[in-house]
Amino acid sequence: MKVAFIPQRLEQRTLLVLLLTALVAVSVVSLLVGAGSVSPSQAFSMLLGSEDSEAYFVVWELRAPRTLIGIAVGMALGVSGALLQAVARNPLAEPGLLGVSAGAAFAVALALVLGASAASLRISVAQVGALVGCLCVLGVARWRGVGNDPIRLVLAGAAFSALLGAMTSLILLFDQRSADEVRFWVIGSLAGRRLEDLWAVLPSMAFCTVLIALIARPLSALALGERMASGLGHHPQLIRALVVLCVALLVGAATAIAGPIIFVGLVVPFIARAFAGPDIRRTLWFCLPIGPLIILAADIISRVVVSPSELPLGVLTALCGAPVLIAAVRARRLPML
Amino acid sequence: MNLPMTLRWLKPEFRKHGAAALVSNDSSMGIAPYDDVPVKPPSGYWRWGERRGDGISILIERRAVWVNSGLMIVLMLACIAYLSLGSVILDPRDVVQALAGQGDMMTGFMVQELRLPRLVAACLTGGAFALAGILMQTLARNRLATPGIIGIDNGATAFAVASVVGMSVSLAPSAMALTGAVTAAVLTFGLAAGSGTQGYRFIVAGIGVGAVFGAITQLLLARVAIDTANAAYPWTVGSLNARSGGSVQLLGIGLALGFVVALTLARSLTVLRFSEATASGLGINTSARRIQILLLSVALTALAVAVAGPVGMVGLIGPEIARALSTPRHVPVVAATLAGALVMVLSDLVGRTLLAPIELPVGIVTAIIGGPWLLWILMRPQRSHA
Numbered sequence: 123m124k125v126a127f128i129p130q131r132l133e134q135r136t137l138l139v140l141l142l143t144a145l146v147a148v149s150v151v152s153l154l155v156g157a158g159s160v161s162p163s164q165a166f167s168m169l170l171g172s173e174d175s176e177a178y179f180v181v182w183e184l185r186a187p188r189t190l191i192g193i194a195v196g197m198a199l200g201v202s203g204a205l206l207q208a209v210a211r212n213p214l215a216e217p218g219l220l221g222v223s224a225g226a227a228f229a230v231a232l233a234l235v236l237g238a239s240a241a242s243l244r245i246s247v248a249q250v251g252a253l254v255g256c257l258c259v260l261g262v263a264r265w266r267g268v269g270n271d272p273i274r275l276v277l278a279g280a281a282f283s284a285l286l287g288a289m290t291s292l293i294l295l296f297d298q299r300s301a302d303e304v305r306f307w308v309i310g311s312l313a314g315r316r317l318e319d320l321w322a323v324l325p326s327m328a329f330c331t332v333l334i335a336l337i338a339r340p341l342s343a344l345a346l347g348e349r350m351a352s353g354l355g356h357h358p359q360l361i362r363a364l365v366v367l368c369v370a371l372l373v374g375a376a377t378a379i380a381g382p383i384i385f386v387g388l389v390v391p392f393i394a395r396a397f398a399g400p401d402i403r404r405t406l407w408f409c410l411p412i413g414p415l416i417i418l419a420a421d422i423i424s425r426v427v428v429s430p431s432e433l434p435l436g437v438l439t440a441l442c443g444a445p446v447l448i449a450a451v452r453a454r455r456l457p458m459l
Numbered sequence: 460m461n462l463p464m465t466l467r468w469l470k471p472e473f474r475k476h477g478a479a480a481l482v483s484n485d486s487s488m489g490i491a492p493y494d495d496v497p498v499k500p501p502s503g504y505w506r507w508g509e510r511r512g513d514g515i516s517i518l519i520e521r522r523a524v525w526v527n528s529g530l531m532i533v534l535m536l537a538c539i540a541y542l543s544l545g546s547v548i549l550d551p552r553d554v555v556q557a558l559a560g561q562g563d564m565m566t567g568f569m570v571q572e573l574r575l576p577r578l579v580a581a582c583l584t585g586g587a588f589a590l591a592g593i594l595m596q597t598l599a600r601n602r603l604a605t606p607g608i609i610g611i612d613n614g615a616t617a618f619a620v621a622s623v624v625g626m627s628v629s630l631a632p633s634a635m636a637l638t639g640a641v642t643a644a645v646l647t648f649g650l651a652a653g654s655g656t657q658g659y660r661f662i663v664a665g666i667g668v669g670a671v672f673g674a675i676t677q678l679l680l681a682r683v684a685i686d687t688a689n690a691a692y693p694w695t696v697g698s699l700n701a702r703s704g705g706s707v708q709l710l711g712i713g714l715a716l717g718f719v720v721a722l723t724l725a726r727s728l729t730v731l732r733f734s735e736a737t738a739s740g741l742g743i744n745t746s747a748r749r750i751q752i753l754l755l756s757v758a759l760t761a762l763a764v765a766v767a768g769p770v771g772m773v774g775l776i777g778p779e780i781a782r783a784l785s786t787p788r789h790v791p792v793v794a795a796t797l798a799g800a801l802v803m804v805l806s807d808l809v810g811r812t813l814l815a816p817i818e819l820p821v822g823i824v825t826a827i828i829g830g831p832w833l834l835w836i837l838m839r840p841q842r843s844h845a
Contacts, residue, residue: 214663219670277603280666283770284608288826291696295823302685307678323530384670434681440674444667449648451663 129449134404137397141411145193147195148418153181156425170332187317191413192421194320195312195376195383196390198327201334201406202372203387203412207403208341209365212275213392213450217256217373218384220279221306224286224430225255226377227308234300247320249374258282310383310436312421323375334406337364342402363407383417383436392446434459467571470627503786508627528556530797537804538582542574544812578701580766581807582800583710587763588770588791589777589799590714594756596778597790598749601734603833605774606760609665610768613672615761616641619768620676621693624683632694633706633765640761642773643668648753659837661753697770697822699807717755721792724752728790730767770822772829775801779832804826 153169154162160180168177199217206215217223229251259279294301340356348358376383393416394408417435420442424433500506504518542558543549549557549566556562557570592605606612618639619632643665651664676695680688693700727748730738738745760774777799778791784798785791803821806828810819 219666268470276663276666277601277608280608280669281603281775284835285826285830286770288696288823288832291692292819292823292827295692296817297688298685301688305677305680305688309674309681384674434678437674440671444671447667447670448664451660452651454492 133280134398138407138411141408141415143254145411145415145418148415148422149189149193150389151317152192152418152422153185155422156180156185165452167298168307179421187320188312188315188421189418190317191315191320191379192312192417194323195380196386196414196417197410198330198372198376198413199383199386199417200394200409202376202389204286204391204402204405204409205334205341206369206387207391208405209362209369210275211345214276214388214447216385216388216447217252217369218387219276219283220380221255221259221286222252222257222285222370222373223284223377223384224290225258226252226374227304227382228286228290228293229254230307230378231293231300231304234303235293235297240382243377245319248378249323249326249371252374252377253367255282255286256373284417307381309434310377310381310439311424311432311434312380312417319379323379326371326375330371333364333368337368338403338406341365343404345400381436383439385439385447386413386416389443389446390451392450406448465786482842490598505705520786520789522786523789523794526781526791526794527797528583529795530801534582534801534804537801537808538578539801541578541581541804541808544576544712544808545569546815549697563619576580576704577699577702577807578804579711580699580707581803583707584699584763584767584770585716585777585800585803586796587644587710587714587717587759587772587799589775589781589802590717590796591759591763592799593781593790593792593795594721594724594728594752594759595774597732598752598756600732601662602771602779602782603775604662605771606644607769607774608669610643610647610661610669611640611665611757611760612764612771613669613676614646614768615640615764616695617650617672617679618675620643622678623691623694624679624687631703633703636768637706637761637765639672640764643672644757693820694768696820697768697825698820699767700818700820702766704763710762710766713758716786717759718792718796720751720755724755725790725792728752728792729788732790761812768822770803770825772825772833773799773802775804776825776829777831801831 155163156165160177164174165181165185168174168181187362190199202217203215206217206220207213226248229247232251233247259275259282290304295302340351340361343351343354343356344358344361346354351358351361373387390409390413392406394405394412400409420438421435424435424438426431427438500518503522504520505524507517507519508725536822539551542554543551549569553562553566554570554803560567569608588607595604595606595609596602598604615636616639619636619755622632624816647661647665647668650668651661678693679692683691727738727743730741730743731745731748731752733741735745763770778795780798780802781794783792784795802825805819806824810821810824813819
């Protein structure tokens with residue numbers, strides 16, 4: 123079997139290589155730039171080998187984990203956005219808008235109130251919450267109707283998120299300690315997240331990678347329509363279930379590490395489709411560098427724009443992503459997936 | 460057709476006798492004079508007014524009369540219960556006396572000074588939210604579209620929270636909430652402008668704007684000490700504790716005006732439920748009407764949010780009750796307003812009394828009632844549009 127789905131056309135390959143190069147460059151910038159007192163030149167000379175314990179600490183203990191987490195979160199969010207849009211056949215499907223983040227936040231609040239504090243527990247809890255939230259919204263919006271009316275799904279997601287938000291506030295009303303913790307958790311940010319959290323979600327991310335490799339082909343057949351996919355020997359219901367599982371695991375993992383970061387899952391596939399065309403397999407390949415690229419770029423901006431303090435990443439992506447959503451919906455005709 | 464001018468306007472059965480049938484009252488011509496033909500109202504309606512044709516008569520839907528008066532009675536009972544129950548339980552007869560200005564001083568104080576203003580605020584906000592909800596839902600042809608979901612609430616919350624956590628202490632939170640709601644609405648209008656008349660684009664633009672304001676609110680809450688965050692809490696869930704007298708008066712005036720406007724728009728609303736082409740064909744200026752309805756809905760929501768904060772779900776539950784009770788012939792504007800007020804009064808009553816020393820904010824009670832309801836709306840097989 124050919125190493126499948128890598129774009130075959132030359133210019134697309136070049137583009138992919140360029141994007142990867144850009145990702146490496148942005149990662150380096152992410153190591154160099156920060157809100158703290160260590161200047162880019164200091165950090166750069168440290169990377170080249172000079173002895174500077176403060177710069178060493180800041181770069182390797184603070185910024186490197188942050189960059190790694192940013193890459194993982196960006197990949198997870200970008201890919202899950204593309205998958206969700208493909209399976210819902212809806213260009214507006216975005217994990218953050220569909221109650222996935224709200225589900226994860228609700229589950230985390232519940233776990234905190236019940237006395238959990240261990241990082242690993244919080245990760246699995248957030249993933250379960252994301253799965254439940256995602257299933258609820260997609261389930262209630264009903265598969266078949268979704269393709270016809272993108273707005274219906276978004277509205278269902280917004281209503282459901284509002285409900286979960288109210289439930290979260292109710293829980294927090296009775297528990298001040300948890301309220302104090304959760305209010306920091308509900309704004310997505312890469313600052314101060316620990317590398318152990320990343321190791322805790324890596325297994326599920328690896329599992330998802332394998333799963334996606336297996337279902338990418340049937341999923342692209344599904345784009346032809348349910349009957350066509352069945353005729354080609356695939357099982358649409360099974361594929362959808364697996365995709366939803368993947369999306370929930372990935373978004374749950376990303377949300378558990380970095381908190382809810384909205385609109386990335388909308389913007390990344392949007393750009394990736396512009397490069398890759400309609401094939402979901404190529405789009406997924408393009409999502410891999412674009413997601414981290416956007417997350418890291420946003421994170422760098424969030425560090426410098428109000429330094430010496432920081433703007434949380436979730437706020438920045440909301441500010442930048444909302445115009446994309448509005449532009450997408452203002453377009454004369456929504457691209458039907 | 461070579462008929463004289465007058466005859467063209469006559470019904471065929473009158474043409475035989477020509478204009479004479481109209482001018483003479485001679486019944487020997489074998490047809491009843493035009494005016495005496497009893498026109499029966501359509502089934503399910505009462506005709507009120509002139510029976511003889513040349514005056515104005517109004518068709519009143521029987522079901523609507525029953526539903527509205529029924530809702531009114533239930534609302535009255537709920538109000539009495541609201542005034543009697545609480546940390547001190549009063550006799551309903553004393554309450555009625557106290558309302559009339561008689562009876563015991565203490566009871567009078569509790570009813571008139573403590574509970575009545577809150578009751579008025581509950582009724583007005585509930586009515587305004589539900590009225591705004593049914594307008595928006597009819598416009599968007601989607602029973603999930605409430606002004607709260609599309610960002611107006613979030614804008615109000617963000618501004619009110621900013622005022623509480625000290626960004627601009629000089630402005631009262633309710634004034635800031637009003638400003639925020641208007642800002643969010645203007646942003647949404649501006650961003651959705653020029654995207655045609657399709658209502659759903661407006662909704663998605665609103666969701667985007669709402670997401671931005673939501674993120675800002677969370678940022679503000681995370682920046683301050685936990686005590687300040689707690690002080691801002693009512694504005695994040697919606698509560699009748701934080702109301703200010705001036706904003707209630709403003710809402711009262713706004714709701715009274717808005718209700719009248721909504722009644723005059725009701726006929727267009729009914730027709731707007733059909734397709735764009737049908738509505739235009741029936742003589743509705745659809746784009747103008749859409750903008751009027753949107754503006755009205757947004758204004759009502761903004762005024763209500765300034766009183767109570769972002770109370771979700773009332774705009775969903777009220778219209779839903781009204782639609783369930785009414786016939787699908789009309790958009791039940793009156794019933795929705797009454798049902799919204801009823802929901803709000805009952806929810807606040809439950810919130811005040813259920814866990815007595817702790818007061819549940821009314822927004823949480825409505826969310827808990829509305830949540831399962833929402834899921835049920837989403838899950839049941841789709842029959843028709845809102």
